[in-house]
Amino acid sequence: MPYKLSATLTGHTADVRAVASPTNDLVLSASRDSTAVSWVRNTDAPGFNQSVTLRAGSRYINAVTYLPPTPDEPLGYAVTGGQDTVINVFALSANSNEPAYSLIGHTDNVCALDSAPGGLVISGSWDRTAKVWKNFKLLYDLTGHQQSVWAVLAIDSQQFLTGSADNTIKLWSQQKNIRTYPGHTQAVRGLALYTDIGFASCSNDSEIKIWTMEGDLVHTLSGHTSFVYSISVLENGDIVSGGEDRTVRIWRDGECSQTIVHPAISVWSVSTMPNGDIVTGCSDGVVRIFSHDDSRQLPGEEQKAYDDQVASQALPAQQIGDVKKSDLPGLEALSSPGNKPGEVKMIRNGDNVEAHQWDSASSSWQKIGDVVDAVGSGRKQLYEGKEYDHVFDVDVQEGMPPLKLPYNATENPYVAAQRFLDAHELPMSYLDEVVRFIEKNTGGVSLGGGPQYSDPFTGGSRYQPAQAGAAGRGQDYMDPFTGASRYRAAPTASSVTPSTSPPRPAPATSSKVIPVRTPLAFRQANVSAMQAKLHQIDQSLRNEISTSSLAMYPQERTRIDESFAFLSALVSQLAHWNNPPPGTKPPTPRHLDAISALLERWPRESLFPVMDLGRLLLAFCQNFSQDTPLKHRFFAAMMNASSWKDPWETPLSRSRETNTLFFLRALVNTFQDTLYDDEAWVKSMLQDIVQQPYSNLTKAQRVACATIMFNLSCIGLKEPLGPELAAYLYNLILNGLQEEKSDPEAAYRALVAIGNILYAAKERGQKPSAEQLTTVKQCMSSLRSTFSDDRVKNVSSEIEDLLR
Structure with a gap:
């Protein structure tokens, strides 16, 4: 009897990345909507009901498994893992969002989970390790893979299999690797025990392989046309697989016996019930159950509705x-x-x-x-163990190998470009050029949407990109900070060819990094787009009766435009930001006060171009930082506009995340020369910053915080900081370093800051206490083991030398 649709479980609002079906009456699902759901079969009607919704984290939930009932927990446990790096264990009978246990140890996305009798859980992560947990405590670390561990399987309580983006499968006896299975040519994504033979594996190479435990390859099943993400084995020995080609395939005796097409781009996960039914989780956010038993199949009209839904899909x-x-x-x-x-x-x-x-x-x-025809909707590509719609080769320097630029069609090109520049330590002045490269080579098409785009922060101000080949017209692009306000970009070649080396904090003639005496500043922006966006928002406020009183007053408008004129003169005159060109009239305190007035009056979701303008002026008008009352007024308005002191519910809204980033970058830009005898205010700002837990901050926000500390340490090399501020700054940086587990750039900037402080103290004959020595050494040792970045290791060694 062929498999047909038995049930459709709707409730998730984003991709269902994992499903588990340990019994005929229970299905567990995990989703990118940050929830996991327990679905229970109805007792008095066909189908399943949503029994428990578990708020399993603040970010994507990518894996789920089940622990059977115990005397303490009659319904068993749902175990979830995801981008938060924490594995949460929920007692199903508690119906609570509070996990009964949290397993902490991974340092990156948890993407695979499995369980075995006796309360054993095995997890796989992007941190290149698998971990085995028993009774909710870490039992073994399985280390040896060179890339992310995408698949895990508990054979029994002593033996485990792991599959990785390094294309290999490893067999472990307790924590010892006893065999490695090469054979797949791309990342291994799924593993399942195969009765009386060994196990089956699936891969991004679109193949399924059946192995003996001794390492012999018995069969290779070919038929999928893209990545195969998940695999399961029915009790009769049939294999079920699902993947990026929208299909679930059922394999019998080495041949595909049935193909079930889904109305979604990806079938992320498949699971099988003891009664032979198949459960799938897809990119459309739906869990589906298919049955070979006609008594459990949906009526004919519902089957036809499903077939029609499949037939109506657009295939790239x-x-x-x-x-x-x-x-x-x-x-x-x-x-x-x-x-x-x-x-x-x-x-x-x-x-x-x-x-x-x-x-x-x-x-x-x-x-x-x-x-x-579409762009970005076909076969995904793998880079450093993670999936992307595109991985471009970018020529940076003649005679050197190209750099890899990964990009997903659904993300803001500026986010991808900034990630690329950060990863390869390239100057931010190339940001627009890299974005143009992405736009040109992807055609601006995103998955699941039409040819329109929206402002990356507000979701509004949609525009239609210019068509390729339009008479004399170039492509329209979005400003990296202000979004939908367009500027006209000059044509560019299809490769990015920066001609200068990325700047480093250390002098080029020195073999050592510390001391670094030159502060950093956030000066990059597209001024014309920023100005257009600010005026667009102002006009929107002016056009509504309820908000017309908030619009700019004539004098404010004049001062805002004069500020933009000053910045535009810098842009047109200088390739790199330096001093204003001769004859340029710099803004006065009244110009910054006009910005402060808008910060206090405009809706917070509309403030990002205003905050960006203030951030940029501070970088070029050091007189603003000298004027103590002006500076205090401005930063009080910036802090309030960023909602910094409001309750911090992650993930933040896009507008609040952006406003917060500009607030921190403005602080970076004000600490460029001296503290102007204003140490009490500086300390109060630092105290306000640490009100928010470091773990809540995004990568860009953490880098900005680290740069604040770094700039203050540079100032401390020129002028002694007061003992109270110096001690507070020192402890603040150390605490941040102890909490930083994922971003080498934030760690590096904070490390140099500690190095500068210790260097200045040594020059002045000041010695750290024994307790400080111990703390710093422990911190340096931990950082070297956490980060493989050579810069982090080298600076850590320099800091230890300063302690001798």
């Missing part, structure tokens, strides 16, 4: 293969039977191209979608 040409419409046959081609289950045939139907798949169960061709 890259997912099916190259398409030349004139060479395709017409509808008459569907009169010939297919050669094997799952075979796909494309035909012309008028002006449309349709994809049909051979269904051996009904001996007919089933339409699975309309073929369209």
Whole structure:
């Protein structure tokens, strides 16, 4: 009997990344909406009900497994893992968002979980390790993979299998690696025990392999046309697999016996019930159950509705293969039977191209979608163990190998560009050029949406990109900070070729880094786009009766425009920000007061271009930092506008996250020269900053905080900081270093700051206490083991030398 739809479980609002079905009456699902759900079979009607929703973290939940009942917990436990790096264990009978246990130890995304009798859990992570937990405590660390561990399987309480993005599978006896299975050519994504033979594996190479435990490859099953993400084995020995080609495939005796197409881009996870039913979790946020038992299958009209939903999908040409419409046959081609289950045939139907798949169960061709052109919707690519829609080769310097630029079609190009520049220590002055490279090579098409784009922070101000080849017109782009306000970019080649080396804090002629005497500043921006966005928001406020009183007054508008004129003169005159060109009239305190007035009056979600303007002026007008009352007024307005002291509920809204970042960057820019005898205010600002836990901050916010500390340490090399401020700053940096586990750039800047402070103290004959010596040495040792970055290791060694 072929498998047909049995139940559709809706409730998640984002991709369902993992499912588990330990019994015929229980399904667990985990989603990118930051929840896990327990679904229980109805006792008096067909289908399942949402029993418990677990708020399993603040970020994506990517893995779930089940621990059976115990005397203390009659319903068993749901175990979840995700981007928060914590594994949470929930007692299902408690119906509570508070985990009964939290397993802490991974330092990156937890992407795989499995369990074994006796309360044993095994986890896999992007931190390249697997961990085995027993009775909710760490039992073994399994270290040896060179890339992310994407798949884990508990064979019993002593033996484990792990699959990795390094393309290998490893067998472990307790914590000892006793065998490695090479054979897959791309990341291993799923593992399942295979009765009487050994185990099965699936991979991004689109193949399924069956192995003996001794390492012999018994079968290779080919049929999927893209990544195979998940695999499970039915009690009768049939294999079930799901992947990026939208299908679940059922394999019997080495052949695909049935293909089930889903109305989604990805089938992320498959699981099997003891009764033989199949559970799937997909990118459309839906959990589906398919049954071979007709008593559990949905009625005919509901089956047809599902088939129609599948047939209405738009398939990108890259997912099916190259398409030349004139060479395709017409509808008459569907009169010939297919050669094997799952075979796909494309035909012309008028002006449309349709994809049909051979269904051996009904001996007919089933339409699975309309073929369209798209970018970024085809086979994903792997980079450093993680998946991206695109991985570009970027030529940075002639004669040197290209750098890899990973990019997902759903993300802001500026986020990807900044990540690329940070990773390769390239100057931020190349930001716009890298974005143009991304835009040109992706065509600006995003998954799941049309050709429109929205402001990355507010979601509004949508615009239509210019079409390629439009007469004399270039492509429109978004400013990295202000979003949808457009500027016209000059044409560029399809590669990025910076001609200068990235600046480093250390002098080029020195073999050592410490001391670093030159503070850093956040000076990059697109001034014209910032100005256009600010005026656009002002006009929107002016046009509504309820908000018209908030709009800029004439004098404010004049001062705002004069500020932009000053910054525009810098942009047009200088390739690198320096002093204003001769004849440029710098802004006065009244200009900064006009910005403060808008910060106090405008809605917070509309403030980002105003905050950005203030941040930028501080970088070039040091007189603002000298004027103590002016500075105090401005930063009080900035802190209030950023909602810094409000309750911090992660993830923050995009507008608040951005406003917070500009507030921190403004502080960086004000600490450039001296403290102007204002140490009490500096300390009060630092005390306000540490009100928010370091772990709540994003990477960019942590880098900004570290840069504040670094700049203060540079000032401390020129002028002695007061003992109270120096001690507070020292302890603040150390605390941050102890909490920083993931970002080498934030760690590096904070390390140099500690180095500067110790260097200045040594020059002045001051010695750290024995307790300080111990704390710093422990911190340096921990950082070297946490980060592989050579800069972190080298500066840690320099700091230890300063302590001698």
